[in-house]
Amino acid sequence: MIHRIFIALFILCFWIEESYAQDLKKPNVLFIAIDDLNDWAGFMGGHPQALTPHMDALAKRGRNFLNAHCAVPVCSASRASVMSGVAATTHGSYELGPRYEQLPALKDVPTIQRYFKDHGYTTLSGGKMLHHNFNGRLAGDIDQSLGRSRSPRPKKPLSRPTNWSGAWDWGAYPKADVEMADIQLAHNTATALKEDFDKPFFMSVGFFRPHVPLFVPLKWFELYDADKITLPKNPKSDLDDLAKNFLSINDYAVAPTHAEVLASGKQRSLTHAYLASVSFVDHCVGIVLDALKSSSYAENTLVVLWSDHGFHLGEKQHWAKRTLWEESTRVPLLIAGPGIQPDAPCKEPASLIDLYPTLTELCGLPRAKHLEGVSLVPQLRNPKKARRQPAITSSYFGNHAIRSRDWRLIVYEDGAKELYDHRNDPDEFRNLANNPVHKSTLEKLSKWLPKNAAPEFKTKSERTRVRRK
Numbered sequence: 420m421i422h423r424i425f426i427a428l429f430i431l432c433f434w435i436e437e438s439y440a441q442d443l444k445k446p447n448v449l450f451i452a453i454d455d456l457n458d459w460a461g462f463m464g465g466h467p468q469a470l471t472p473h474m475d476a477l478a479k480r481g482r483n484f485l486n487a488h489c490a491v492p493v494c495s496a497s498r499a500s501v502m503s504g505v506a507a508t509t510h511g512s513y514e515l516g517p518r519y520e521q522l523p524a525l526k527d528v529p530t531i532q533r534y535f536k537d538h539g540y541t542t543l544s545g546g547k548m549l550h551h552n553f554n555g556r557l558a559g560d561i562d563q564s565l566g567r568s569r570s571p572r573p574k575k576p577l578s579r580p581t582n583w584s585g586a587w588d589w590g591a592y593p594k595a596d597v598e599m600a601d602i603q604l605a606h607n608t609a610t611a612l613k614e615d616f617d618k619p620f621f622m623s624v625g626f627f628r629p630h631v632p633l634f635v636p637l638k639w640f641e642l643y644d645a646d647k648i649t650l651p652k653n654p655k656s657d658l659d660d661l662a663k664n665f666l667s668i669n670d671y672a673v674a675p676t677h678a679e680v681l682a683s684g685k686q687r688s689l690t691h692a693y694l695a696s697v698s699f700v701d702h703c704v705g706i707v708l709d710a711l712k713s714s715s716y717a718e719n720t721l722v723v724l725w726s727d728h729g730f731h732l733g734e735k736q737h738w739a740k741r742t743l744w745e746e747s748t749r750v751p752l753l754i755a756g757p758g759i760q761p762d763a764p765c766k767e768p769a770s771l772i773d774l775y776p777t778l779t780e781l782c783g784l785p786r787a788k789h790l791e792g793v794s795l796v797p798q799l800r801n802p803k804k805a806r807r808q809p810a811i812t813s814s815y816f817g818n819h820a821i822r823s824r825d826w827r828l829i830v831y832e833d834g835a836k837e838l839y840d841h842r843n844d845p846d847e848f849r850n851l852a853n854n855p856v857h858k859s860t861l862e863k864l865s866k867w868l869p870k871n872a873a874p875e876f877k878t879k880s881e882r883t884r885v886r887r888k
C-alpha cells in the first residue's frame with residue numbers, strides 16, 4: 420500500500436514539475452495599445468513624413484496587418500471589444516459609453532487579461548488599457564499595476580481658439596519628456612521587464628498620445644518643418660455623392676468641424692502637433708522594446724501593438740473619429756515574436772476582436788467559448804493566406820461597415836449606402852453604391868451585415884443625460 424502511495428506521489432510530483440516547465444515555456448505577451456493612432460506611421464504609409472522608427476522596426480520583424488479595423492471607432496466601446504473578444508452587436512456599446520463591467524452582455528465574459536491569469540499567467544497593466552481602470556469585478560484581473568498617471572497641462576490654452584473644447588488644444592508642453600505620463604509608463608514597463616517572474620506574463624501597456632490634447636515637448640515638434648508638412652487630399656466635391664447621415668457627426672462630439680478648423684487657420688499647426696505626438700509615442704514604444712530586447716524575455720515574448728481606432732485630420736472633411744470611413748476604422752496592428760517569421764505585410768482583413776482568439780491559440784490556451792473573432796494564426800504563418808471573413812465596424816446603433824480585402828460597404832440605419840473600391844480608390848472618394856456594375860459586389864458584402872444587433876445599452880446616468888439634452 421505504502422509502495423503504491425509512494426509511486427502515485429512520485430508520478431504527481433513529476434506531473435506538476437512537467438506542467439510547470441511547460442508553463443514556463445509558454446510565451447509571454449507584451450500587449451501595447453496606442454490611443455487614437457491612425458495610419459500616420461511609417462509602416463502603414465498613411466503620411467509620407469511620419470517618423471516612427473521603432474514601430475517600423477517592429478513591423479519588419481513580425482506581421483504587419485495593413486487591413487486591420489476596430490469594432491467601434493471610439494475608445495471605450497473599441498476597447499471593450501478587444502478585451503472581451505465580443506462584437507459590438509453582441510455587447511451593445513456603440514459609442515463612448517458604459518464601462519466594460521457595466522455591460523450586462525459581458526457579465527460572464529472574462530477580459531483577455533483575466534483569461535490569461537486564470538490559465539497560469541501573471542498579469543500586469545498600466546496606462547489606458549480599458550477606457551477606465553480595471554474597476555469593480557475586474558479589479559482582480561491585474562496582479563501588478565504599472566501605474567496610470569496624467570501628463571501635466573498648461574494653465575491657459577496654448578493654441579486652441581477659445582470657443583473650442585479644452586480637450587482640443589496642442590503645442591510644445593511640458594518642457595521635458597520625463598514629465599509625460601507615457602514616458603513614466605514606458606520606464607515602469609522597462610523596470611518590470613527586469614523582474615524575475617515565476618510564471619509567464621501578460622503585460623498590458625496603454626499609451627495616451629496621440630489622443631488630444633496634443634501636448635508633447637518641443638523636440639518632437641522640431642522633427643518636422645511645419646511649412647513643409649503634407650496635408651491630406653481633400654477634394655471640395657468629395658461629399659457630394661453621400662447621404663447626409665454622418666456628415667453632421669461632429670454635432671455629437673467635442674471635435675471641431677472641418678469648417679471650424681479651416682476658419683481658425685490652424686489646420687497645419689494641428690497636423691504638426693499630431694505628427695509630433697505620433698513620433699513621441701513611437702519613442703515610448705522604443706523604450707519598452709529596447710527593454711524587452713535586453714531582458715531575459717527577449718526570445719520568448721509575443722509583442723502585439725494596436726490602436727483602438729483611427730483618426731481623421733481633415734480627410735472627408737472630418738476631424739477625429741466615430742465615422743465608418745477608412746480613416747476612422749483602420750488601425751495599426753503588429754504581431755511579432757517566437758514562431759512568427761518576418762514576411763510581407765498582410766492585406767487580408769483583420770479585426771481587433773481577433774486578438775483574443777489569436778493570442779490564446781499562440782499561447783496554447785483553450786479557445787474561450789464566448790469569442791466572436793477569428794484567429795489570425797493562418798495569416799501569421801502566411802500573410803497571403805486568404806480569409807473569408809471581412810472586418811465589421813459599427814458606430815452608433817444601426818450603422819455598420821463591412822471591409823473585405825478590396826472593398827468597403829457602409830450601410831446606415833436609414834438604409835443609405837456607400838461602396839468603395841480600395842484597389843483604385845484608397846481615399847474613398849468615389850461612392851459606387853448606386854452603380855449597377857457593382858450590384859453583385861454590394862449584395863455579396865451585404866450578407867455580412869449584422870442581423871440581430873443588440874440594442875444599445877446605456878447606464879441609468881447616460882439615459883438621464885440624454886433626456887436633459
Ligand SMILES: [Ca+2]
Pocket residue numbers: 454455493494630727728
Ligand atoms: Ca481612442
Ligand SMILES: [Ca+2]
Pocket residue numbers: 656657658659660661847848849850
Ligand atoms: Ca465622394
